[in-house]
Amino acid sequence: MIKSVCGYCGVGCGLEYDKETLIGDIAYPTNQGKVCAKGVSELNTIQTASRLLRPQMRESIYSDFKTASWESAIELISQKLQNAPKEKIGLYLSGQLLTEDYYIANKFAKGFLGTNNVDTNSRTCMASAVVAYKKSIGADFVPLRMDDIFSANLLILAGANTAEAHVVFHNQIKKAKKEGLKVVVIDPRYTESAKLADIYIPIKPNGDIDFFNLLSKRIIDEELYDKEFVTNRVNNFELLKNKFKRVPATKMLKRTGIDEELFEEFFRLYRRSENIITAWTMGLNQSSQGVDKNLALINTHLLTGKIFKKGNGPLSLTGQPNAMGGREVGGLSTMLAVHLGFDDESIKKVGEFWKTDKIDNKAGLTATQMMGANLEVLIICHTDPIYHLPNRTRTEELMKKIPFVVEINAYEDSESAAFAHIRLPAAPWGEKEGVQTNLDRTITKQEKLTRTSIDCKPDWEIFQLIAQKMGFGEAFHFKNSQEIFEEFAAMTKLNPYMDIHKASYNLLARKPFIWGEEIKDFLTADKKGNLYFVENKLLSEKSSLEYPFVLLTGRTRDQWHSGTKTRVASVLMKYKELNFCEIHPDDAREFGIEEGDEIAVSSKRGSIKTFAKITKDIRPKTLFIPITNREINYLTNDLLDRESLEPDYNHSAVKISKEIL
Ligand SMILES: Nc1nc2c(c(=O)[nH]1)N[C@H]1C(S)=C(S)[C@@H](COP(=O)(O)OP(=O)(O)OC[C@H]3O[C@@H](n4cnc5c(=O)[nH]c(N)nc54)[C@H](O)[C@@H]3O)O[C@H]1N2
Ligand SMILES: Nc1nc2c(c(=O)[nH]1)N[C@H]1C(S)=C(S)[C@@H](COP(=O)(O)OP(=O)(O)OC[C@H]3O[C@@H](n4cnc5c(=O)[nH]c(N)nc54)[C@H](O)[C@@H]3O)O[C@H]1N2
Ligand code: SF4
Numbered sequence: 002m003i004k005s006v007c008g009y010c011g012v013g014c015g016l017e018y019d020k021e022t023l024i025g026d027i028a029y030p031t032n033q034g035k036v037c038a039k040g041v042s043e044l045n046t047i048q049t050a051s052r053l054l055r056p057q058m059r060e061s062i063y064s065d066f067k068t069a070s071w072e073s074a075i076e077l078i079s080q081k082l083q084n085a086p087k088e089k090i091g092l093y094l095s096g097q098l099l100t101e102d103y104y105i106a107n108k109f110a111k112g113f114l115g116t117n118n119v120d121t122n123s124r125t126c127m128a129s130a131v132v133a134y135k136k137s138i139g140a141d142f143v144p145l146r147m148d149d150i151f152s153a154n155l156l157i158l159a160g161a162n163t164a165e166a167h168v169v170f171h172n173q174i175k176k177a178k179k180e181g182l183k184v185v186v187i188d189p190r191y192t193e194s195a196k197l198a199d200i201y202i203p204i205k206p207n208g209d210i211d212f213f214n215l216l217s218k219r220i221i222d223e224e225l226y227d228k229e230f231v232t233n234r235v236n237n238f239e240l241l242k243n244k245f246k247r248v249p250a251t252k253m254l255k256r257t258g259i260d261e262e263l264f265e266e267f268f269r270l271y272r273r274s275e276n277i278i279t280a281w282t283m284g285l286n287q288s289s290q291g292v293d294k295n296l297a298l299i300n301t302h303l304l305t306g307k308i309f310k311k312g313n314g315p316l317s318l319t320g321q322p323n324a325m326g327g328r329e330v331g332g333l334s335t336m337l338a339v340h341l342g343f344d345d346e347s348i349k350k351v352g353e354f355w356k357t358d359k360i361d362n363k364a365g366l367t368a369t370q371m372m373g374a375n376l377e378v379l380i381i382c383h384t385d386p387i388y389h390l391p392n393r394t395r396t397e398e399l400m401k402k403i404p405f406v407v408e409i410n411a412y413e414d415s416e417s418a419a420f421a422h423i424r425l426p427a428a429p430w431g432e433k434e435g436v437q438t439n440l441d442r443t444i445t446k447q448e449k450l451t452r453t454s455i456d457c458k459p460d461w462e463i464f465q466l467i468a469q470k471m472g473f474g475e476a477f478h479f480k481n482s483q484e485i486f487e488e489f490a491a492m493t494k495l496n497p498y499m500d501i502h503k504a505s506y507n508l509l510a511r512k513p514f515i516w517g518e519e520i521k522d523f524l525t526a527d528k529k530g531n532l533y534f535v536e537n538k539l540l541s542e543k544s545s546l547e548y549p550f551v552l553l554t555g556r557t558r559d560q561w562h563s564g565t566k567t568r569v570a571s572v573l574m575k576y577k578e579l580n581f582c583e584i585h586p587d588d589a590r591e592f593g594i595e596e597g598d599e600i601a602v603s604s605k606r607g608s609i610k611t612f613a614k615i616t617k618d619i620r621p622k623t624l625f626i627p628i629t630n631r632e633i634n635y636l637t638n639d640l641l642d643r644e645s646l647e648p649d650y651n652h653s654a655v656k657i658s659k660e661i662l
């Protein structure tokens with residue numbers, strides 16, 4: 002029996018493999034034997050007809066790919082990197098990479114190429130939460146665990162659809178509900194998760210800052226805040242209190258789009274709940290005010306002292322299996338390594354550790370900036386930016402202009418493949434081993450379950466081959482992922498609050514390691530939490546007479562993003578269609594649309610075809626299209642949050658029509 006871990010979502014369920022079947026690991030703390038359809042069918046994704054099995058090259062993106070040898074591909078890539086100015090090189094990584102992959106790519110680019118242009122699809126996902134955690138509690142640190150829900154009285158899910166996106170955690174929520182947990186869901190859609198809620202708040206898209214501000218204002222006005230905590234452990238209380246005096250509650254309430262009675266019902270539940278957890282995901286992060294939304298939410302925990310206490314806290318639900326591990330390594334352009342930044346002292350420490358003097362002291366380009374930066378070389382690994390970046394028409398135009406694009410993928414049917422000059426075949430989940438950190442700091446090892454396909458390599462090995470070819474062999478002579486993990490773990494000693502160095506690679510195969518369990522205090526310089534006064538500035542694209550709908554986008558339970566893996570695991574197709582558009586019956590009537598009709602949804606930027614699904618589960622003048630429609634981002638706008646540079650995927654102005662062009 003081999004123990005491993007699921008490679009899909011941030012819950013990170015433990016698995017057991019007996020040479021034939023894959024089942025949930027009963028002894029694993031996170032899932033206790035439970036798995037969802039994606040996890041249980043991951044075996045079916047290893048040997049598929051759509052695997053990329055050989056390196057491929059072509060002169061231009063308008064000619065056909067030809068099979069190439071690894072030697073010639075690596076030679077060409079290293080030449081191109083050698084000849085490009087370092088600021089014209091970009092590495093576009095993924096929260097689905099293993100920690101070892103991240104470590105090698107980050108060390109190679111930041112330490113030896115001398116560019117900090119290393120960013121990841123986590124920019125489109127968790128960047129707002131990262132910035133907000135740093136501002137409010139002092140570090141990108143999740144201060145509680147999923148199983149805290151069993152000690153909580155109230156769980157608020159804001160812009161998070163756990164029933165489809167964190168399925169096994171949702172199962173645990175159901176279990177905790179039986180033991181008395183109350184659940185509130187805040188979402189413009191009556192989602193699968195909302196069906197389980199004691200109170201459902203059908204918030205107007207973008208109403209969250211007002212909702213949480215209103216809650217904070219009431220907490221202050223009714224003196225429900227924790228006076229001792231606020232006095233001794235929190236900054237900016239008076240400022241916040243004074244600012245709130247000037248904003249009328251009625252204005253906030255109006256912007257939430259909910260009626261007073263519902264808010265009062267919620268508030269009664271809130272005030273009688275001793276232990277409270279607020280969890281959130283893309284409904285808050287993906288926004289032109291994503292950081293502010295996070296801060297407004299975290300404020301409520303700082304005011305009430307409901308943080309660093311069992312059963313309490315702001316719980317960011319990371320989406321990808323190792324987005325956390327990537328952040329721990331430092332795989333964002335806005336950090337250097339092991340949560341350290343670009344200050345002189347950090348550069349000195351990291352430089353000494355890596356034995357290099359090439360580290361640049363400026364933050365690099367984010368994933369959302371790379372396309373527009375006239376790069377000369379772009380290396381994309383384990384992600385599909387053409388599919389996932391907003392305003393696809395623009396992304397395509399910009400990527401076409403990059404003279405040399407390398408795509409490292411395990412499957413051949415990505416949307417970005419059409420823009421690549423070289424494609425390198427990676428070994429996917431099941432054919433490789435390595436470490437990942439789930440959403441609540443649990444570090445576990447993925448095991449190799451079957452032999453690696455002949456011409457495929459683990460992602461870290463591909464980056465190492467390039468580094469060696471470029472003459473950095475001394476710093477890149479790792480024989481296996483264990484050696485890499487051990488170097489990374491040792492490096493975490495450079496950061497006083499990171500205790501990953503206590504984890505042992507060999508033990509991880511049997512027992513997960515949870516880092517940061519001793520941290521019970523804010524990680525800011527003065528050890529105090531920071532309150533921030535934030536206001537809803539209504540920065541999203543506004544709907545208009547021409548584009549009267551707000552488009553929401555998101556997940557369905559059994560599919561994973563672009564679906565290179567889940568579309569082939571055919572057992573998964575039955576749950577929900579890949580391409581539908583939820584529309585309210587009143588709107589359908591107004592536009593003469595009937596159930597199942599083929600419709601066009603258009604924004605200023607593009608148009609896509611989809612099929613009407615008429616439902617009262619969505620607010621009027623709001624549409625929902627799942628991201629399993631691979632063309633979704635022809636519609637979305639490319640507004641970014643000013644601090645996190647995360648896109649505002651969820652709030653684009655669109656129109657619908659029955660006429661298909
Ligand atoms: N099955 C499956 N699971 C996945 C993934 C997958 O592809 N498939 N992907 C993983 C990844 S990478 C991620 S990031 C997570 C995402 O996890 P979630 O964020 O839980 O998933 P989404 O479906 O994007 O849900 C976002 C919710 O926010 C709501 N929303 C939109 N606008 C607003 C708003 O203004 N306010 C509020 N309060 N809510 C709003 C939407 O209606 C939607 O229900 O899922 C992870 N899990
Ligand atoms: N409109 C809209 N757009 C969104 C979102 C949204 O909610 N709405 N969500 C955003 C978010 S949160 C995210 S996380 C992104 C996700 O967007 P992507 O990361 O682009 O989506 P995936 O389909 O998960 O892409 C993973 C790629 O890695 C490949 N792959 C699989 N295994 C391996 C491997 O072992 N090695 C290598 N090298 N490659 C492998 C897969 O074939 C696939 O092409 O989308 C973002 N875009
Ligand atoms: S809940 Fe997430 S980690 Fe668990 S089996 Fe499903 S996809 Fe995998």
Ligand SMILES: [Mo]
Pocket residue numbers: 125126127320321
């Ligand atoms: Mo994500």
